Amino acid sequence: MDYKRDVIITEVCPRDGFQSVKEWIPTGTKVEIINRLIDCGYRQIEVTSFVHPKAIPQLQDADEVLKRIKRSKNVKLRALVPNVRGLERAIAAGVDKVKLMLSASDSHSLSNANCTTEQALERFTPLIELAKEKKMDVSGSISVAFGCPFEGEVPIERLTMICERYESFGVTEVSLADTTGMANPAKIKNTVRRLKESFPDFTFSLHLHNTRGMAFANAVAGYEEGIIHFDSSAGGLGGCPYAPGASGNIASEDLIHGFEEMGIRTNVSIDKVLDAAKYIQQLLPHAVDSFLLKAGKCSDLSAKPKGQKKVGV
Amino acid sequence: MDYKRDVIITEVCPRDGFQSVKEWIPTGTKVEIINRLIDCGYRQIEVTSFVHPKAIPQLQDADEVLKRIKRSKNVKLRALVPNVRGLERAIAAGVDKVKLMLSASDSHSLSNANCTTEQALERFTPLIELAKEKKMDVSGSISVAFGCPFEGEVPIERLTMICERYESFGVTEVSLADTTGMANPAKIKNTVRRLKESFPDFTFSLHLHNTRGMAFANAVAGYEEGIIHFDSSAGGLGGCPYAPGASGNIASEDLIHGFEEMGIRTNVSIDKVLDAAKYIQQLLPHAVDSFLLKAGKCSDLSAKPKGQKKVGV
Numbered sequence: 001m002d003y004k005r006d007v008i009i010t011e012v013c014p015r016d017g018f019q020s021v022k023e024w025i026p027t028g029t030k031v032e033i034i035n036r037l038i039d040c041g042y043r044q045i046e047v048t049s050f051v052h053p054k055a056i057p058q059l060q061d062a063d064e065v066l067k068r069i070k071r072s073k074n075v076k077l078r079a080l081v082p083n084v085r086g087l088e089r090a091i092a093a094g095v096d097k098v099k100l101m102l103s104a105s106d107s108h109s110l111s112n113a114n115c116t117t118e119q120a121l122e123r124f125t126p127l128i129e130l131a132k133e134k135k136m137d138v139s140g141s142i143s144v145a146f147g148c149p150f151e152g153e154v155p156i157e158r159l160t161m162i163c164e165r166y167e168s169f170g171v172t173e174v175s176l177a178d179t180t181g182m183a184n185p186a187k188i189k190n191t192v193r194r195l196k197e198s199f200p201d202f203t204f205s206l207h208l209h210n211t212r213g214m215a216f217a218n219a220v221a222g223y224e225e226g227i228i229h230f231d232s233s234a235g236g237l238g239g240c241p242y243a244p245g246a247s248g249n250i251a252s253e254d255l256i257h258g259f260e261e262m263g264i265r266t267n268v269s270i271d272k273v274l275d276a277a278k279y280i281q282q283l284l285p286h287a288v289d290s291f292l293l294k295a296g297k298c299s300d301l302s303a304k305p306k307g308q309k310k311v312g313v
Numbered sequence: 314m315d316y317k318r319d320v321i322i323t324e325v326c327p328r329d330g331f332q333s334v335k336e337w338i339p340t341g342t343k344v345e346i347i348n349r350l351i352d353c354g355y356r357q358i359e360v361t362s363f364v365h366p367k368a369i370p371q372l373q374d375a376d377e378v379l380k381r382i383k384r385s386k387n388v389k390l391r392a393l394v395p396n397v398r399g400l401e402r403a404i405a406a407g408v409d410k411v412k413l414m415l416s417a418s419d420s421h422s423l424s425n426a427n428c429t430t431e432q433a434l435e436r437f438t439p440l441i442e443l444a445k446e447k448k449m450d451v452s453g454s455i456s457v458a459f460g461c462p463f464e465g466e467v468p469i470e471r472l473t474m475i476c477e478r479y480e481s482f483g484v485t486e487v488s489l490a491d492t493t494g495m496a497n498p499a500k501i502k503n504t505v506r507r508l509k510e511s512f513p514d515f516t517f518s519l520h521l522h523n524t525r526g527m528a529f530a531n532a533v534a535g536y537e538e539g540i541i542h543f544d545s546s547a548g549g550l551g552g553c554p555y556a557p558g559a560s561g562n563i564a565s566e567d568l569i570h571g572f573e574e575m576g577i578r579t580n581v582s583i584d585k586v587l588d589a590a591k592y593i594q595q596l597l598p599h600a601v602d603s604f605l606l607k608a609g610k611c612s613d614l615s616a617k618p619k620g621q622k623k624v625g626v
Contacts, residue, residue: 003499111618150617182611185533186316186575212611213523213567213604214574217530220498242615246608254526261527262499291526295559298495298525302555304463305424 006265007228009256010205011037012046013280014065015080016249017237019049019056021287027061029283031068036276037234038069041268044076046231047095050086066093078139082113087127087136097137100124100171104142104158107150108179112143117158121165128169140166141175141207146191147182149242156194163199173203175231178218180242181211185221192225205229208250211240215250216258223264230255234273235280236289251290253277257297270297319578320541322569323518324350325359326593327378328393329562330550332362332369334600340374342596344381349589350547351382354581357389359544360408363399379406391452395426400440400449410450413437413484417455417471420463421492425456430471434478441482453479454488454520459504460495462555469507476512486516488544491531493555494524498534505538518542521563524553528563529571536577543568547586548593549602564603566590574611583610 014034018025037045047069053060062079071077076096081087090098102120103109109117131138142162148154159176166174176191188206195204206222208215208230219230236251253273256266274292281288327347331338350358360382366373375392384390389409394400403411415433416422422430444451455475461467472489479487489504501519508517519535521528521543532543549564566586569579587605594601 001502107617147611149615152612152614181608184571184574184611185530189314210526211604211608212570213564214529214571216527217498217533217571220530221533240608243608247604251526257525258497258527258530261497291524291560295494295524295553295556298460298497299465301465302462304420 001224003223003262003264005228006267007223007230007259008043009252009266009268010044010046010078010229010231011040011042011234011252012207012231012249013037013233013235013237013252015046015049015059016231017233017235017287019058020238020248021058021284023284025058025284027064027068030061030065033276033280034065034069036272036279038072038075040272040276042075043267044078044097046078046080046099049080049082050089050093051080051082063089063093066095081127083123084126084130087130091134091136097139098131099175100127100138100140101143102141102162103148104144104154104162105148105151108144108148111150117162121162124169128171132170138169138171139173139175140171141177143177143179144182145176146178146187147180149180149182156191159191159195160198163195163202167199167202172199172201173205175205175207177207178209180240181209181215181247183208183218184214185217188218188221189225192222192227196226203229205231207231209240210236210247210250211243216254219250219255219258220262232256235277235284235287235293237280237284237287247289251277251292253292254290257292261298314537316536316575316577318541319580320536320543320572321356322565322579322581323357323359323391323542323544324353324355324547324565325520325544325562326350326546326548326550326565328359328362328372329544330546330548330600332371333551333561334371334597336597338371338597340377340381343374343378346589346593347378347382349585349592351385351388353585353589355388356580357391357410359391359393359412362393362395363402363406364393364395376402376406379408394440396436397439397443400443404447404449410452411444412452412454412488413440414454414456415475416461417457417467417475418461418464421457421461424463430475434475437482441484445483451482451484452486452488453484454490456490456492457495458489459491459500460493462493462495469504472504472508473511476508476515480512480515485512485514486518488518488520490520491522493553494522494528494560496521496531497527498530501531501534502538505535505540509539516542518544520544522553523549523560523563524556526560529567532563532568532571533575545569548590548600548606550593550597550600560602564590564605566605567603570605570610
């Protein structure tokens with residue numbers, strides 16, 4: 001195994017991270033955080049979700065945030081859209097790409113979006129039509145792709161069926177989300193291999209949560225199966241609603257640092273991401289969850305001991 | 314890659330975990346924790362370190378602990394010994410195996426044991442002689458094998474030199490310790506492959522810390538290179554002295570659960586380990602650090618939602 005292919009990280013803190021924070025993050029703060037993330041070298045940032053304000057009050061200022069951030073031609077802005085109204089807002093806000101979201105299991109879909117997976121797919125039709133008309137790029141995602149907190153195992157046939165439907169919509173960029181951290185490296189490898197065989201023209205990405213400590217191992221497993229697109233969240237913002245207090249999104253600084261340590265280039269500045277994460281930590285100390293914020297980079301060496309302390313062993 | 318070989322986990326909480334806890338753990342509590350760990354199915358437990366009481370006051374009751382724990386013929390008890398006096402105590406206490414410890418880098422060795430790596434190796438000679446005379450099994454270990462917090466990169470030649478010296482002592486069971494969490498999967502694979510090529514008769518094990526979130530990925534990388542012996546600590550007890558507050562030893566429950574989820578058998582009861590970890594958590598809530606204590610197992614499913622909550626997306 002060599003580790004020569006670069007990876008492409010999409011920063012999702014402004015969407016998946018912010019939406020999990022209970023305390024109101026002022027619009028100006030959101031803008032400042034996003035601006036700092038835009039400066040890090042990411043090629044894509046998931047900036048918000050155009051959902052109904054009652055569903056996710058934290059993101060009610062999505063339109064205003066999009067107006068005020070500092071755009072860069074090097075950074076594509078992606079937004080989540082749950083329905084036609086959301087898509088209209090995303091188009092008006094001038095994002096570069098929208099992401100559709102559904103759950104691999106009916107139980108999670110009902111819990112999260114009050115509809116079955118099939119109903120979610122049917123609801124995509126008018127969105128796709130409008131997006132095509134407006135020449136808006138569309139990507140897809142599959143939540144709980146590696147395990148459902150209600151049903152457990154998700155059969156590969158569910159993922160295949162959903163990918164076929166995405167394909168029928170002309171959507172071939174699909175994020176596989178381990179929403180509640182139920183994946184493991186063997187499952188990642190098997191699933192990715194089978195999906196890539198069935199859908200050779202798709203671009204799959206991995207959206208990994210560290211709920212059970214396996215996120216980085218899962219990223220490496222995905223990479224070893226040819227995945228080069230990954231989501232992560234600066235400061236590790238974004239928890240797990242089914243296990244309060246448990247870890248959520250893999251922190252961008254942990255993923256980027258880990259890959260870079262392996263010799264895999266991310267083309268994102270780890271120092272700038274760490275600075276952004278520290279800024280987020282100052283504002284939202286209880287929301288951050290990252291290893292690097294505690295331990296620093298491997299290259300942050302300690303000063304050599306001068307006096308040779310006698311420890312008596 | 315198939316994942317068919319079983320792994321063998323050595324529980325190190327009573328040594329590496331306890332020694333990092335500042336508050337005094339009463340002897341009876343230590344005995345109770347070790348007894349619970351003995352019941353989990355481990356084949357080996359690192360029960361203590363026979364060091365000078367001034368060096369590690371927490372382990373000053375090592376002899377008493379060994380007298381009071383409930384022995385099982387299925388579980389080998391290993392103890393760390395830094396010198397002849399420690400070995401004599403270990404022999405008197407009736408452990409099954411002793412472990413020698415040194416650091417791969419001079420800086421870490423000077424900081425930790427007040428001697429260079431070469432001096433540490435020289436001090437092993439009388440220990441080896443006494444152990445042979447008393448027919449005591451001896452294993453070795455190499456701290457900071459994958460990176461030194463003072464010097465950074467540890468050249469493979471250092472590890473090779475140390476393994477040659479261990480071999481000259483007749484010690485062919487060697488634990489490679491990522492003491493401060495500086496390893497990554499690529500480094501693990503390269504290092505393990507080269508050491509196994511140079512020392513085909515050795516049994517190498519991995520002692521991994523999760524300081525930068527890569528411990529489980531490193532375990533999988535090691536497994537994929539043929540390593541089947543791993544250390545871990547129930548409750549994740551054991552920190553990183555160079556980064557206060559950072560994660561330390563990979564938690565036994567996280568390692569065992571992760572392997573089992575991959576279909577790799579550990580022959581340890583994850584439920585009993587979790588029970589032991591919860592017991593430790595009750596006694597030492599600030600010392601535990603494990604994902605499973607927060608999130609539970611993948612198989613701990615949530616109740617399916619009955620009312621289909623309208624979330625408005």
